Amino acid sequence: MSDSADDDIPMLGMDLPETPAPAASAGPYRVLARKYRPQTFAELIGQDAMVKTLGNAIARDRLAHAFLMTGVRGVGKTSTARLIAKALNCIGPDGQGGPTIDPCGVCEPCRAITEGRHIDVIEMDAASNTGVDDVREIIEAVRYAAVSARYKIYIIDEVHMLSRNAFNALLKTLEEPPAHVKFLFATTEVNKVPVTVLSRCQRFDLRRITPDMLFAHFSQILQKEGVEAEAPAIWLIANAAEGSVRDGLSILDQAIAHADLDGGGKIGAEQVRAMLGLSDRSSIASLMATILDGDAGAAIDLARGQYALGIEPVAMVRGLMDLTHAVTLAKVSRHEDPALAAADRERIGDWAQKLGFAPLNRLWQLLLKGHDEVLRANNPLEHLEMLLLRIIYAASLPDPGELAKLLESGGVPTMPLAAPAAPAGQERAAAVPVAGVSAPESAESPASPLTIAQICQLLESTGNHQLAVRTYDNLQIIALEPGMLVYAAHPALDADFARKLGEALLKETGSRWQVREGEGEARPSLGQMKAAKLADNDARIRELPVVKAALAAFPGAELEDPSDNRHRSQP
Numbered sequence: 319m320s321d322s323a324d325d326d327i328p329m330l331g332m333d334l335p336e337t338p339a340p341a342a343s344a345g346p347y348r349v350l351a352r353k354y355r356p357q358t359f360a361e362l363i364g365q366d367a368m369v370k371t372l373g374n375a376i377a378r379d380r381l382a383h384a385f386l387m388t389g390v391r392g393v394g395k396t397s398t399a400r401l402i403a404k405a406l407n408c409i410g411p412d413g414q415g416g417p418t419i420d421p422c423g424v425c426e427p428c429r430a431i432t433e434g435r436h437i438d439v440i441e442m443d444a445a446s447n448t449g450v451d452d453v454r455e456i457i458e459a460v461r462y463a464a465v466s467a468r469y470k471i472y473i474i475d476e477v478h479m480l481s482r483n484a485f486n487a488l489l490k491t492l493e494e495p496p497a498h499v500k501f502l503f504a505t506t507e508v509n510k511v512p513v514t515v516l517s518r519c520q521r522f523d524l525r526r527i528t529p530d531m532l533f534a535h536f537s538q539i540l541q542k543e544g545v546e547a548e549a550p551a552i553w554l555i556a557n558a559a560e561g562s563v564r565d566g567l568s569i570l571d572q573a574i575a576h577a578d579l580d581g582g583g584k585i586g587a588e589q590v591r592a593m594l595g596l597s598d599r600s601s602i603a604s605l606m607a608t609i610l611d612g613d614a615g616a617a618i619d620l621a622r623g624q625y626a627l628g629i630e631p632v633a634m635v636r637g638l639m640d641l642t643h644a645v646t647l648a649k650v651s652r653h654e655d656p657a658l659a660a661a662d663r664e665r666i667g668d669w670a671q672k673l674g675f676a677p678l679n680r681l682w683q684l685l686l687k688g689h690d691e692v693l694r695a696n697n698p699l700e701h702l703e704m705l706l707l708r709i710i711y712a713a714s715l716p717d718p719g720e721l722a723k724l725l726e727s728g729g730v731p732t733m734p735l736a737a738p739a740a741p742a743g744q745e746r747a748a749a750v751p752v753a754g755v756s757a758p759e760s761a762e763s764p765a766s767p768l769t770i771a772q773i774c775q776l777l778e779s780t781g782n783h784q785l786a787v788r789t790y791d792n793l794q795i796i797a798l799e800p801g802m803l804v805y806a807a808h809p810a811l812d813a814d815f816a817r818k819l820g821e822a823l824l825k826e827t828g829s830r831w832q833v834r835e836g837e838g839e840a841r842p843s844l845g846q847m848k849a850a851k852l853a854d855n856d857a858r859i860r861e862l863p864v865v866k867a868a869l870a871a872f873p874g875a876e877l878e879d880p881s882d883n884r885h886r887s888q889p
Contacts, residue, residue, distance in 0.1 A: 351567040354539055356397050357432065359405070359419055363535055363563070364527040365394060371522070373419035376405060381417070382520035384492055384501040386477075388508040389524030392564030395504035398524065399473045402502055403439045404431050407467040417468070427467055438467035444479040453484045457491050460499045469500050477503040478510035485512050492518045526561025529553065535563065536570055540585075545574050547585035554590045569594070601629075602637035603665055609638075609709055610669070617706045622699070631698035635689045635705070642685060645669045646678045683871070684709050712863055768827070770795060770844060776826050785818055791845035802832045806840035 356362040359369045375381055385402060387395040401421070408421035408428055421428050430436035440459075442452075456472060464470040474480075480488075492501060492515065503519060505511060527535075533556045540547050555573060559566030576593050577585040591599075601624055608617040624634055648670035688705035695701040768776070770793065777786035792811055797804040803819070805811065816833045823831040842850070859865055 349568070350539060350543075350571050351392075351564045354567065356394060356401065357423055358421065359401055362394055362398065362401065364531050365398070365522075365524055368398070368522045368524065369419070372402065372405070376417045376419050379417075381406070381500070383495050383499070384503070384519040386503045386505070386508070386511070386516065386519035386521045387524055388505050388521065390526055390560075390562060391506055392559075392562030392566075393524045393527060394563065395506075395524055396473070396475055398522070399475075399502040399504055400431060400439075400441075402500075403436075403469075403471045403473065404428050406469050406471065406500060407431065407436075407439070409468075436467065438464040438470045439473065440471070441473040441475070444474050444476045448479055448481050448484060450481070450483045450487050453480070453487045457487065460491060460496055463496075463498050468498075470498055471500045471502060473502045473504070475504045476506070477515075478505045478507045482512075485515055489514055489518070527559075527563055528561070529556040529559075532556035532559055532561075532563065532566050536566060539567070539570065543574070545577070545585065546583065547573075547577075548587050550587035551585045551590045554587060554594070558594055599637075599662055602634065602641055603662065605634065605706075606638060606641050606669075609706065610673075612710050614707055614710050617710065618703050621702055621706060625699050625702075631695075631702035632689065632692050634702060635685060635692050639682070639685045639689065641666070642678060642682050645673060646675070646682070649673075649675065649678070680712065681709065683867075684712060712867070770798070773823070774844065777822060780822065780826060782818075782822055785815075785822060788815060789819065790843065792843055794840035794843050794846075796836045796838045796840045801829060804834060804836035804838075806838075807835050811835075 359372070362369065385399070387398050389395055404421040404423075404427070405419055406417050408418055409415050409425045410418075411422050411424050413425065415422070415425075423429070423432070427436060431439050434441070460470070460472075462470075495501065501519075503511075503515075508516070508521075533552050536552050536555060537547075540552070551573065555566055555569050558569055573585045573590050573593060576589055577583060601620065605617060605620045605624075608620060621631070621634060625631060644666050648666050684705070688701070688708070692698045692701045692705065770789070774786050774790050777783075777789060788810055792808045794806040794808065795803070796806055803823075816835065820831050820833040823829075823833070860869070
């Protein structure tokens with residue numbers, strides 16, 4: 319019986335795949351994030367400033383009694399706390415060493431801390447120990463000296479989860495702990511930690527790890543694991559990690575398993591892209607090309623084709639945003655993506671030369687707003703299609719700066735230009751047409767020697783400023799003939815107005831004018847005509863999609879007439 323069992327063991331071993339890690343069969347598989355956790359400060363990547371500060375503090379024997387590590391997930395906060403515990407309690411291989419920034423890793427304190435069994439290094443999770451009673455246990459225990467180490471160390475992970483009362487209970491001990499006690503705190507939400515606690519700790523902000531560092535780190539791990547990978551695939555994983563080593567190692571673990579199943583043991587870029595649910599670069603580039611060409615039908619067909627292949631609409635929007643960002647950076651020679659193929663770099667360079675900053679910025683804003691809409695939509699594909707149509711339509715519109723120039727120069731034939739605001743000067747001499755409304759015939763009739771506009775100009779030229787203003791704003795003509803002017807009653811026009819206007823006309827024309835109030839249908843005054851035109855132009859301008867987008871982006875903004883001096887700042 320035992321012989322057959324012995325015979326079965328090598329047979330099972332022969333079926334196992336060859337691996338460069340001979341210890342793999344000695345126990346259960348350990349994920350890469352745990353297997354390659356930093357054991358020395360030299361292995362802690364991307365935190366050189368913190369390591370230098372700690373090294374100088376240890377060398378000068380100026381150690382703080384409490385340390386706070388903060389940063390995003392997976393950058394090494396808890397690992398740093400354990401390394402500090404090892405550095406402070408290391409006794410060296412010969413048992414005679416002191417605190418050092420380079421713990422030996424072979425002495426009993428180092429090994430015990432690494433294995434998580436050191437009696438004087440207490441690690442607790444604040445998420446499950448949030449109350450005053452938990453903190454009271456710490457307060458009672460700190461009075462006793464360390465059993466077998468130089469320092470008794472408390473590592474509290476996610477310290478922001480402690481309750482307010484627990485923080486208050488810890489304050490006094492944290493400010494004046496016994497000499498043999500050190501506190502090491504770690505948190506991802508430092509803004510939730512009370513200021514009174516922050517002021518009692520030496521704070522270290524752990525930085526996000528750059529994609530370059532992650533690429534080098536993952537390449538070394540793949541080499542140790544004996545797994546081949548394409549460089550673009552590693553770059554994709556490094557970018558997807560978003561600065562977190564742990565996130566990147568988890569993705570790398572998944573990529574290795576994915577490659578073992580259907581990649582022939584090699585991690586490929588397309589496999590990683592499919593695994594992460596990223597849209598294909600060539601497809602996104604084709605979609606961008608159809609948008610820039612204004613081909614709405616082709617854009618929708620490409621989007622539906624990608625959706626049929628399993629690509630989520632929000633992933634397509636993100637791909638378009640990434641491509642827009644890359645083209646914009648390429649315009650300022652700041653686009654460096656090692657994961658791009660030569661053909662993709664050439665395409666981005668061509669678009670960067672052809673497109674200006676204004677269209678790219680408008681495209682980015684439309685995609686940014688559309689991303690949130692597609693993300694929250696009940697039917698994301700429909701929202702994506704409408705977003706593509708909106709972008710293609712907006713591409714043919716001028717940007718706000720160009721629109722203002724066109725309005726000033728009259729380059730938009732379908733949009734009547736706003737007439738300049740006519741101060742009580744010679745500008746009032748010109749007749750003001752209203753969009754879609756014919757001017758009163760009596761004001762422009764050849765039978766009359768003077769039009770209302772000419773009367774206003776005449777009054778201004780002779781210094782009758784107030785009379786000219788009242789005439790322009792309030793004079794509603796019923797009849798205007800040579801030597802006679804009949805107007806509708808208005809609160810601002812009394813009998814004194816008729817007398818003054820008649821005297822002014824007599825003085826300037828040499829003939830007597832009959833100026834009086836009358837009854838009948840009156841034409842709008844020049845001021846009313848101008849106000850109607852401005853209101854009509856304002857309504858038309860506000861209906862332009864680019865103006866609608868600008869007003870939506872800047873709530874409270876108002877349209878101004880560039881020729882209106884009242885809106886211009888004084889020098």
